[in-house]
Each structure stands twice: as structure tokens, then as C-alpha cells.
Amino acid sequence: MDIRFDDRVAIVTGAGNGLGREYALELARRGARVVVNDLGGSGSGHGQSATAADRVVDEIRAAGGEAVASHDSVATRAGGAAIVAAALDNWGRVDICINNAGFLRNNRFEDLTDKQIDAILDVHLKGAFYVGQPAYRAMRRGGYGRMLFTASASGVFGHAWQANYGAAKSGLVGLSNVVALEGSAYGIQSNVLLPTADSRLAAEMDPGFMEIPAFADAVRNADFAASEGRVVLPFNVPLALYLVSEACSATHGLYSSNSGRYARVRICAVEGWVAPAGTTPPTVEDIGAHFDQIERMENWSEPMTVYDEFGAVARAARAQGVYS
Numbered sequence: 235m236d237i238r239f240d241d242r243v244a245i246v247t248g249a250g251n252g253l254g255r256e257y258a259l260e261l262a263r264r265g266a267r268v269v270v271n272d273l274g275g276s277g278s279g280h281g282q283s284a285t286a287a288d289r290v291v292d293e294i295r296a297a298g299g300e301a302v303a304s305h306d307s308v309a310t311r312a313g314g315a316a317i318v319a320a321a322l323d324n325w326g327r328v329d330i331c332i333n334n335a336g337f338l339r340n341n342r343f344e345d346l347t348d349k350q351i352d353a354i355l356d357v358h359l360k361g362a363f364y365v366g367q368p369a370y371r372a373m374r375r376g377g378y379g380r381m382l383f384t385a386s387a388s389g390v391f392g393h394a395w396q397a398n399y400g401a402a403k404s405g406l407v408g409l410s411n412v413v414a415l416e417g418s419a420y421g422i423q424s425n426v427l428l429p430t431a432d433s434r435l436a437a438e439m440d441p442g443f444m445e446i447p448a449f450a451d452a453v454r455n456a457d458f459a460a461s462e463g464r465v466v467l468p469f470n471v472p473l474a475l476y477l478v479s480e481a482c483s484a485t486h487g488l489y490s491s492n493s494g495r496y497a498r499v500r501i502c503a504v505e506g507w508v509a510p511a512g513t514t515p516p517t518v519e520d521i522g523a524h525f526d527q528i529e530r531m532e533n534w535s536e537p538m539t540v541y542d543e544f545g546a547v548a549r550a551a552r553a554q555g556v557y558s
């Protein structure tokens with residue numbers, strides 16, 4: 235076991251079940267001291283109980299590891315502070331923070347209620363601020379940190395009836411990118427994971443989304459050939475733990491873990507079409523005439539800051555002879 239977490243203090247939110255539980259158990263097995271946070275509600279985020287987090291802490295301790303439970307909600311400012319305080323009060327530092335807690339409240343876009351929108355933004359997106367900010371401050375003091383935000387292929391690529399979840403999960407990508415930029419000054423790295431597993435959260439899905447013909451076709455025609463027996467929790471653990479290890483130097487990244495295929499997901503811009511030189515903007519018709527080129531997957535780049543994009547524009551303009 236080369237990659238170890240001895241003397242590291244890790245916070246894993248939503249670690250009473252599913253993915254979070256697996257991360258917490260493996261981190262502890264590899265030497266980390268773990269805050270096992272879980273509110274202990276249902277897969278749709280209703281109710282609460284201390285038993286989910288307590289059971290995982292008992293499992294870790296029974297195996298000779300170190301862990302403490304936190305039963306606070308990530309979805310409030312006070313809850314986030316209490317989760318981080320559990321790490322600081324017990325061990326005086328925070329090295330790793332895996333933002334993972336969450337649940338689903340699916341509905342058609344036009345029918346989503348304020349309650350369904352708020353609950354999902356609160357737990358997935360605002361929760362990442364509530365836990366992430368105090369954790370980041372502690373990491374900054376320690377001069378070291380690994381943040382992992384849990385997004386979702388459904389949330390980022392798209393899944394019908396999940397506009398609330400998609401907005402929250404995609405928001406985490408922007409959040410992590412900025413944390414990565416700012417954290418680079420203090421030894422803090424930040425990445426995003428898109429996991430896939432048949433957890434109870436996945437079982438919570440209302441199949442009502444099959445009413446959308448094009449989406450239903452995508453579901454029916456999906457090729458699961460390489461996924462048999464692999465859309466399960468443990469297949470997500472290795473990449474998650476690598477990303478929060480000292481061995482990993484990657485930051486500002488987005489990674490997919492699906493059926494044993496591990497891959498970087500990139501947000502890139504293609505070369506596109508550059509309007510003729512000068513300060514007269516092109517017409518709407520010019521855009522229509524060049525739309526194929528604007529769409530073409532050629533000479534793409536992945537800007538790591540907004541300023542990188544200006545460089546990509548300059549390269550495209552030179553390549554197309556608009557500027558020399």
C-alpha cells in the first residue's frame with residue numbers, strides 16, 4: 235500500500251452511506267483520521283438520524299482506525315462550521331475535504347417547486363461552500379489541502395427531470411476551478427469527480443423522465459456492454475482517493491469514474507470562426523454562414539483561466555489570417 239494518508243485529517247460529508255462511506259472506510263484503512271459526516275436522512279433527503287454516521291465510525295474503529303462522527307447538515311452555514319470544527323477540535327487540522335453529501339428531488343423543469351430547487355441547491359452547491367470555506371481556511375493555515383467536489387455525469391452532461399441537480403452539480407465545476415486557482419498559492423488542490431454507482435440515491439430516480447421521447451431513446455439505446463457488475467460503489471473509490479492524495483499533483487480538473495473507465499472530462503473551446511479584422515461586428519447572417527465552423531471540433535484548447543481564452547482567440551485569428 236504505497237499511497238497512504240498517515241497523519242492526514244479527512245472530512246467526508248455524506249459518509250454514512252454509499253460513496254462517502256466507501257471513501258471514509260478506505261481513507262481510514264490507509265491511515266487517515268476521518269470525520270464521518272452524515273445527517274442520516276432518506277435517499278430523497280427527508281428525516282435525519284445519528285445511526286448512519288455512527289455505524290461507519292464504529293466500523294472504522296473496529297478495524298483499528300480513527301474516526302469521529304458528525305451528524306450536522308452540510309446545507310446550513312452552522313452545520314458546515316460544526317463539521318469542520320469536529321476535525322479541528324479532535325485533531326487540530328484539515329488536510330482533505332470530500333464534499334459528497336446529497337440527494338435527489340427530480341421533477342420536470344416546468345414543475346420544479348421552489349422547495350425542490352432550494353433543497354437541491356442547498357445540499358449540493360451551498361453545502362460545498364458551507365463545508366468548503368472553513369475547511370479551506372484550515373488547509374490554508376496548514377499550507378496543504380486536497381478538495382474534492384462530487385458532481386455527476388447526469389448533472390453535468392444532462393439528465394431529464396434534473397434541472398435543479400444539473401444546475402447544482404455544474405455549479406460545483408466553476409466553484410472547484412476557482413478554489414484550484416486561489417488554492418495554488420497555499421498548497422491546496424481542488425478537483426471534481428463524476429462518479430457512477432447503483433446506490434440508494436440512484437434508486438430514488440423517478441422514471442417519469444421516460445416521457446421525453448429523445449431522452450427515452452437515449453436510455454433505451456444506451457450501450458452498457460462494458461458496465462456489467464461495474465456500476466457499483468467500490469469502482470469509484472480508487473480515483474477519488476488518488477485525487478485527494480499527496481501523490482496527486484493534478485488540480486483544476488474534472489474526472490469521470492464510470493464502470494471502471496477513469497477519464498479526464500474537459501471543458502474546451504474549438505478554434506471556431508474569427509470575424510474579419512476591424513471593429514465592425516459580423517452580422518447574424520455571417521454567424522449562420524459560419525456556424526458549421528463555429529461548431530467544428532478542431533484545434534480545441536482548454537482554457538484554465540479566462541485570460542487563457544484570449545490567447546486561444548489570438549492563435550485562432552493568426553491561424554485564419556485575420557491578424558498576422
Ligand code: NAD
Nearest residue numbers: 248251252253273274275307308335336386430431433435
Ligand atoms: P447515498 O444516498 O448513498 O449517500 C448520500 C449521503 O449523503 C447519505 O448518507 C445522506 O444521509 C447524506 N446526506 C444527505 N443530505 C445531507 C446533509 N444535508 N448533510 C449531511 N449529509 C447528508 O448516495 P450516493 O450515491 O453515495 O451519493 C453521494 C454523492 O455522489 C452525491 O452528491 C450524489 O449526488 C453523487 N453522485 C452519485 C452518483 C451515483 O451514481 N450514485 C452519480 C453521480 C453523483
